Amino acid sequence: xxxxxxxxxxxxxxxxxxxxxxxxxxxxxxxxxxxxxxxxxxxxxxxxxxxxxxxxxxxxxxxxxxxxxxxxxxxxxxxxxxxxxxxxxxxxxxxxxxxxxxxxxxxxxxxxxxxxxxxxxxxxxxxxxxxxxxxxxxxxxxxxxxxxxxxxxxxxxxxxxxxxxxxxxxxxxxxxxxxxxxxxxxxxxxxxxxxxxxxxxxxxxxxxxxxxxxxxxxxxxxxxxxxxxxxxxxxxxxxxxxxxxxxxxxxxxxxx
Amino acid sequence: xxxxxxxxxxxxxxxxxxxxxxxxxxxxxxxxxxxxxxxxxxxxxxxxxxxxxxxxxxxxxxxxxxxxxxxxxxxxxxxxxxxxxxxxxxxxxxxxxxxxxxxxxxxxxxxxxxxxxxxxxxxxxxxxxxxxxxxxxxxxxxxxxxxxxxxxxxxxxxxxxxxxxxxxxxxxxxxxxxxxxxxxxxxxxxxxxxxxxxxxxxxxxxxxxxxxxxxxxxxxxxxxxxxxxxxxxxxxxxxxxxxxxxxxxxxxxxxxxxxxxxxxxxxxxxxxxxxxxxxxxxxxxxxxxxxxxxxxxxxxxxxxxxxxxxxxxxxxxxxxxxxxxxxxxxxxxxxxxxxxxxxxxxxxxxxxxxxxxxxxxxxxxxxxxxxxxxxxxxxxxx
Numbered sequence: 001x002x003x004x005x006x007x008x009x010x011x012x013x014x015x016x017x018x019x020x021x022x023x024x025x026x027x028x029x030x031x032x033x034x035x036x037x038x039x040x041x042x043x044x045x046x047x048x049x050x051x052x053x054x055x056x057x058x059x060x061x062x063x064x065x066x067x068x069x070x071x072x073x074x075x076x077x078x079x080x081x082x083x084x085x086x087x088x089x090x091x092x093x094x095x096x097x098x099x100x101x102x103x104x105x106x107x108x109x110x111x112x113x114x115x116x117x118x119x120x121x122x123x124x125x126x127x128x129x130x131x132x133x134x135x136x137x138x139x140x141x142x143x144x145x146x147x148x149x150x151x152x153x154x155x156x157x158x159x160x161x162x163x164x165x166x167x168x169x170x171x172x173x174x175x176x177x178x179x180x181x182x183x184x185x186x187x188x189x190x191x192x193x194x195x196x197x198x199x200x201x202x203x204x205x206x207x208x209x210x211x212x213x214x215x216x217x218x219x220x221x222x223x224x225x226x227x228x229x230x231x232x233x234x235x236x237x238x239x240x241x242x243x244x245x246x247x248x249x250x251x252x253x254x255x256x
Numbered sequence: 257x258x259x260x261x262x263x264x265x266x267x268x269x270x271x272x273x274x275x276x277x278x279x280x281x282x283x284x285x286x287x288x289x290x291x292x293x294x295x296x297x298x299x300x301x302x303x304x305x306x307x308x309x310x311x312x313x314x315x316x317x318x319x320x321x322x323x324x325x326x327x328x329x330x331x332x333x334x335x336x337x338x339x340x341x342x343x344x345x346x347x348x349x350x351x352x353x354x355x356x357x358x359x360x361x362x363x364x365x366x367x368x369x370x371x372x373x374x375x376x377x378x379x380x381x382x383x384x385x386x387x388x389x390x391x392x393x394x395x396x397x398x399x400x401x402x403x404x405x406x407x408x409x410x411x412x413x414x415x416x417x418x419x420x421x422x423x424x425x426x427x428x429x430x431x432x433x434x435x436x437x438x439x440x441x442x443x444x445x446x447x448x449x450x451x452x453x454x455x456x457x458x459x460x461x462x463x464x465x466x467x468x469x470x471x472x473x474x475x476x477x478x479x480x481x482x483x484x485x486x487x488x489x490x491x492x493x494x495x496x497x498x499x500x501x502x503x504x505x506x507x508x509x510x511x512x513x514x515x516x517x518x519x520x521x522x523x524x525x526x527x528x529x530x531x532x533x534x535x536x537x538x539x540x541x542x543x544x545x546x547x548x549x550x551x552x553x554x555x556x557x558x559x560x561x562x563x564x565x566x567x568x569x570x571x572x573x574x575x576x577x578x579x580x581x582x583x584x585x586x587x588x589x590x591x592x593x594x595x596x597x598x599x600x601x602x603x604x605x606x607x608x609x610x611x612x613x614x615x616x617x618x619x620x621x622x623x624x625x626x627x628x629x630x631x632x633x634x635x636x637x638x
Binding site: 025026063064067068071182183184185186188189191192 | 263264266267268270271272274275300303304305306309313317318319320324328
């Protein structure tokens with residue numbers, strides 16, 4: 001079995017956007033959740049002899065994530081880059097990604113990180129699957145190819161599930177699935193000698209009102225780094241009393 | 257961020273930092289104290305290409321340019337100066353001269369295992385009576401039938417305790433003075449090859465710096481690197497590259513000290529406020545940051561010149577001189593900012609301070625570098 005796997009990755013912001021701030025390798029990084037999805041895809045492709053396409057959307061200054069994906073093992077990379085994609089919300093992003101994935105057919109697997117480190121919606125993977133009319137297994141932590149059928153192992157809360165999946169299908173990958181391996185220096189050099197493709201709105205055969213701000217039913221009106229409030233409290237009493245009080249407190253807060 | 261780095265070079269920095277933060281930083285203090293060479297990390301580094309950074313890919317290397325090399329050495333040294341030393345000695349003064357002066361057969365034989373880190377290289381020039389004056393070496397390699405009968409007492413050999421392959425500078429023609437020195441590659445295991453106990457050094461303690469002694473060691477003629485009598489020329493050319501590595505190493509140690517100082521200055525409270533809000537501490541921090549930046553720019557300039565195939569010898573000397581001098585100044589101030597804690601092994605700056613000191617001594621002392629730089633410039637003003 002030889003797969004074509006498409007890994008969707010995002011250049012996630014490291015800092016809250018300020019006026020005039022450009023998204024580049026200083027201010028953004030490959031979304032750590034997508035890194036895990038890509039690493040799992042690379043493993044599957046290596047064991048089955050498949051190939052991987054890394055797909056992302058963003059300005060040209062974000063092409064570093066595509067190169068990084070190629071250094072991690074992706075065979076080719078495509079960046080959806082067009083001013084008219086700017087300010088897309090998760091729906092408009094899914095519309096653009098789905099159009100690009102259609103153009104990349106035939107494909108077998110489309111993988112997404114479970115969520116992003118800079119917006120945490122977890123919507124893009126499922127929405128793209130819907131737009132493509134693909135079956136979706138969320139929280140996948142491993143794949144298995146058994147002679148004639150494809151298995152996806154899923155992890156959610158206390159449950160482990162195994163799905164038999166008809167390909168092509170989409171998957172969001174559980175953060176605990178795999179530890180992305182270190183990148184060998186030679187692979188960075190090789191990745192940077194490859195060419196990546198830049199696709200515009202026209203390449204995707206979409207209308208301008210389907211993407212960007214116009215195609216986005218939701219919009220972010222402000223974004224800032226959250227100040228993490230910490231509260232320190234001392235619990236008095238013997239060890240047993242302290243343990244009891246502690247358990248009571250976290251129960252009251254709904255933590256357990 | 258530095259504008260001289262392309263996205264590729266930034267990716268290299270990121271990849272090396274990510275590896276070192278996870279694998280080296282957590283063990284750096286322990287391997288220093290135990291004076292232990294961390295084979296477990298070294299093996300991974302070998303697989304990731306750290307032992308053949310600039311060696312061609314067809315010989316098992318990573319095939320990177322000099323700028324990538326200095327970026328990688330700086331990052332490794334930011335985590336552990338001693339492992340930075342291992343990497344830079346191996347790449348700059350073992351792999352590099354074999355690539356530059358070796359025959360095809362020698363390259364095919366030695367480079368692949370070196371580039372993968374399966375074998376470790378060392379450079380043996382210094383002797384008890386020959387340090388800055390390399391032409392004073394006493395080691396001999398006398399041709400007899402199919403081998404060189406080699407006798408040498410080499411000291412302060414970085415990587416010496418773990419080296420499989422040593423570049424030995426020895427006199428093949430004892431009557432020919434400077435022109436009688438050659439480079440012979442000695443392999444561990446050869447009869448008469450022995451390794452001394454590791455030196456009990458102040459810093460760089462995870463690197464097994466040892467003496468290497470050769471007693472009537474029969475080394476095959478095909479282990480001669482370059483031509484007979486070309487030893488000093490090989491040494492000078494190799495040291496240009498070596499300086500670049502040491503300059504990057506010193507910069508990495510300084511960077512680590514700088515980051516630790518900024519963190520500490522924000523955390524440490526005195527007089528009801530963080531010490532970073534005191535002007536005296538700010539002055540130190542600003543000077544440290546400026547010095548580290550200036551050193552890095554000098555290192556990058558020399559590396560970029562080398563990548564462009566232009567002369568870089570003086571620039572490498574300046575980078576080495578400046579980066580090593582400021583690394584003792586920067587780590588000294590880092591200790592000062594940390595106060596009593598900085599003088600304690602509980603804080604990493606104490607190690608940075610010890611590690612930084614030797615960068616002014618090895619791979620050419622600061623004094624020799626000043627001589628070389630000044631002589632070169634004076635010759636331009638006849």
